[in-house]
Amino acid sequence: MMTIRGVFLAAIAIATTHVVPALAQDKTIYVAGSGGSMEKAIRSDVFPAFAAKHGVKLEYVAGNSTDVLAKLQAQKGSQQIDVAIIDDGPMAQAVALGFCRPLDLGPVVNDLYDIARFPDGKSLAFALLGAGFVYSKDAFTRNNWPAPTSWNDLSDPKFKGKIVIPPLNNTYGVISLVQVAKANGGGETNIEPGFAAFKNKIGPNVLAYEPSPGKMTELLQSGQAALAVWGSSRAKALADSGFASDFVYPKEGGVVIGVGICPVAGGKESPEAQAFIAHLLSPEMQVAMSKTSGLAPVNKKADLPPEYRAGMPYGPEQVAQLKTIDWVEINRQRDEWNKRWVREIER
Structure with a gap:
């Protein structure tokens, strides 16, 4: 027979099993980047699988690279954005201003084209155009x-x-x-x-x-x-x-424009920010993103069907033909x- 204390502890255990997932679902990751086809691709193809796997909510804050950089500057010291998507030029400014933290993405970085790996170690390109x-x-x-x-x-x-x-x-x-x-x-x-x-x-x-x-x-x-x-x-x-x-x-x-991405420094610095970037770099997400947005993948293992390759720098030969500035x-x-x-x- 269960004692009163046992019943009390069991009740706490049952309550806890219901509370923890609820708390996890309350966690929100904010991703800031350009609108248009890229926003559509991230919302429809990237967010759902990540949210289901990690038990978090995701919000997209639309704005061009200048807008995102301005938001980071306005929120300096108390960042609300978790992941910033900024073109390679302004991204170099964001890193120099201390708005990005070191990347910790695991082995997926070994599958990227060299041009996607920015030398600062705090940002990289997740897509090319x-x-x-x-x-x-x-x-x-x-x-x-x-x-x-x-x-x-x-x-x-x-x-x-x-x-x-x-x-x-x-x-x-x-x-x-x-x-x-x-x-x-x-x-x-x-x-x-x-x-x-x-x-x-x-x-x-x-x-x-x-x-x-x-x-x-x-x-x-x-x-x-x-x-x-x-x-x-x-x-x-x-x-x-x-x-x-x-x-x-x-x-x-x-x-070539590298669509840069980085985990933001100076806010809550959620580990899910790093996980989100790694998720976005997976071959499956790279292919899904390219189909919807027209952005070329940076993961060499992303096998994009031929009918989707037109007009984008796809594959090592085409990437090598583009100029950098x-x-x-x-x-x-x-x-x-x-x-x-x-x-x-x-x-």
């Missing part, structure tokens, strides 16, 4: 224009008022400025040719320096714009919408460039 040109097939056919082939094509007067480019506080804007500078004899350490080209030749052709992917899509679909500097994943999403468009890399080379040098000058851009170009 290439920056190039997306253009309206209808507009180019109607005007009998050949497909763009060079960064200097942005200067062609026939495109007056027909080009959209993200602003300089956006990764694509920086890439545009640097690559135009390189096409005219400059580069990261000599940006003058880039500013000169935008001020005197490209600027009159630009309809808008547009940061919003939704607005960029609208300008192309409405026919107001015919040509844009954008990424391979954005181009795929545009084509998937049914809009007749194509995506090409300039002859000088497209630029010197983000350390760029970030050193970026504030000065931004001020000059506002003063001289985007007035």
Whole structure:
């Protein structure tokens, strides 16, 4: 016969078995990153399996890389974000400012392309895309224009008022400025040719320096714009919408963008943040993400069906063809460039 004390202890044990899972379910992991197709892929393909396995809730905070970096700066010392998704350039800034903690992901990192492993040890790329040109097939056919082939094509007067480019506080804007500078004899350490080209030749052709992917899509679909500097994943999403468009890399080379990710320092620093990143890097999640978002996988074991590979830097041969740019040098000058851009170009 069970004593009163035994009944009491048994009741506590039963209550505990119900309380612990409930408490685990109350834990929320906040992931901040870009909206659009990437947000859709993470919400639909990545979150459900992770939540079920770890017994946590997941929330996605949408914003471009600049927005996420600004949130980290605003929350310094009391971070609410657990996992930050930021393009490779601003990610280097985030690491330098102390917003990321050392990675502890286990053996999955051994399966990644070298280009995905950032040297800081606190962040890496979980996906790749290439920056190039997306253009309206209808507009180019109607005007009998050949497909763009060079960064200097942005200067062609026939495109007056027909080009959209993200602003300089956006990764694509920086890439545009640097690559135009390189096409005219400059580069990261000599940006003058880039500013000169935008001020005197490209600027009159630009309809808008547009940061919003939704607005960029609208300008192309409405026919107001015919040509844009954008990424391979954005181009795929545009084509998937049914809009007749194509995506090409300039002859000088497209630029690889590593979509960076890091566990955030200075908050609750949940171990689930590290586990989430490892989960995202698994071959299964890499394939699922690529199918939905158009972002190329960084895990060499991710076997993406051929019908999903078009327009993305998939596999070692294509990854090797893309160019990288010197983000350390760029970030050193970026504030000065931004001020000059506002003063001289985007007035």
